[in-house]
Amino acid sequence: MKYFPFRLLIVCILLPPLLYIGSLQGVSSGLEKKYSTDLSNIYLGDTTELLQGKERLRDAVNRNINAYFAKSSAQYWGVKPNVLVTTKDNEIIYPASFDSQAGIGPDDTLAIAQENYELLNKGLGLSVSLSLSPGSPAGLALLGLYVVVDIIVLFVGYRRGLARALREEEEKDSRIRELREQERRFAERIEELDGLKEKLESKVDRVRNELVQERQQASANEDDMLDEIESLEAQLEKTRLRQEIQRAEIDKLREQINELNTKPTRRQARKARGADNLEKRMRVLYKNLDIHERTIQGITDLGEDMRLKAEEVILQLNTDPSLVSVKRKVFGKGRKTKVLEVAFGYNGRLYFRHKPAGGIEVLCVGTKNSQSRDLDFLDRV
Incomplete structure (x- = not known):
């Protein structure tokens, strides 16, 4: 197609993969920040109860983090968060490596409180990393979105190019019709001149015949007849020249029509x-x-x-x-x-x-x- 947007096609081929990769990285980075902020606010829960020995700090951290992800819909979109809670001396608090769900007796409260205090005093660190696979539902949804937008942009560019080509074709056809109408009028005029030429030739022949006859009768009118013959011959020459000019104009119009059929007008x-x-x-x-x-x-x-x-x-x-x-x-x-x-x-x-x-x-x-x-x-x- 004459006005097909090839540059737009190249952009539409290259841009979606780049946007797709960048979007995956951006979504992963944003979710990591969100999870890190949210978990920092809730993973310890109520520290007062921990210091009173009502619950182990390990159990509270695991319960709060698991409850947070249980409410999140990110897992349905293929998001896989990796959370690690450790003390300053690299003791792992989350994820739990043993079963800490045993009940707490009244005699254990002081020991648990002491343990919780020691862990808190060491200081806890929270790190969140996230993996988002290109084949995950979220990745496929992003890719589908960019493909749809790509198709829409290409379709709009194609429609504009097609409309422009149609407009130019209509203008060219209109110009060709005008030139053909001029050619028809010039052809009619040539036919009229041909008829006038025949009449003049007939009149010249008649005058010559009359001149021959009148020469025999009267030599006095010979000069007048010769002048009339010369005048008629001059008119005949002018008619012939006009015919040649009209034929040249028709040839020029035909050349213009051929040029219009091959390339756009100035x-x-x-x-x-x-x-x-x-x-x-x-x-x-x-x-x-x-x-x-x-x-x-x-x-x-x-x-x-x-x-x-x-x-x-x-x-x-x-x-x-x-x-x-x-x-x-x-x-x-x-x-x-x-x-x-x-x-x-x-x-x-x-x-x-x-x-x-x-x-x-x-x-x-x-x-x-x-x-x-x-x-x-x-x-x-």
């Missing part, structure tokens, strides 16, 4: 360059606005006076939207935000809307003649 190239320059200029001048591609195309199709008036409205939207006089509100099928219509010039139309997150988006610019196509476009936005 006017189309200038129009495309003008649209590119206009888009760059508007992106630089009107930084407070989001300008849709349809707006650039619409302004390019306007005359010089209408372009200036359209840009005047866009400048007002960029500096102070309250200066813009709204003609009416346009409601479409299933649209969440209303579109506002502004009139400019004698039949210009500009459509914009306020974005939910703030800011203004200029959707399209047109005239009274293009209003039906513009409204159809707004229904699809």
Whole structure:
């Protein structure tokens, strides 16, 4: 396809794997910080009860951490956290390496309190590491999201390129039809000149015959007849020259038609360059606005006076939207935000809307003649 976005295709091929790898690392890092913060707040529980000897510190730490992960839904997404609680001298508190669920008798309270105090006095350290496999449900969900976004971006780029190619093809066909109509008119004119040539030749022959006859009758009229013959021959030569000029113009028109069938016209190239320059200029001048591609195309199709008036409205939207006089509100099928219509010039139309997150988006610019196509476009936005 002539306007297929190959650069966009390359970006869409390379970007999803990079985003996928970066997202896995980012999610893993974020979850590690969250788990570390949450567990730091709850893994000891109530230290007063520990110092009173009501429960072993080892049992409390294991119970609190296990209860935290039992409530978390991360395990269903394939997240595998590794938690380690140790003392300063590397004595492991969590995970438990023995069964510490035996009941506590009243005679053991003081010993347990003493043990808990000693462990707390040594100081506890909490470390959390996390592994998130690419084949886990969370990893597959991220990959699926990037693939869907990739397909949508490629589809939008393809549709824009196809629409541009169709517009150029329509313009080329229109120009070819005009040139063929000119060729038809020139051919009709040549036929008329051929008929006039035949009449003149017939008249020259008749005059010559009359001249021969009249020479026999009167030599006095010989000079007049010769002048008339010369005049008719001059007219015949002019007719012949005009025929050659018309044939040359037809050949030139045929060459133009062949060129149009093989490559785009200079006017189309200038129009495309003008649209590119206009888009760059508007992106630089009107930084407070989001300008849709349809707006650039619409302004390019306007005359010089209408372009200036359209840009005047866009400048007002960029500096102070309250200066813009709204003609009416346009409601479409299933649209969440209303579109506002502004009139400019004698039949210009500009459509914009306020974005939910703030800011203004200029959707399209047109005239009274293009209003039906513009409204159809707004229904699809």
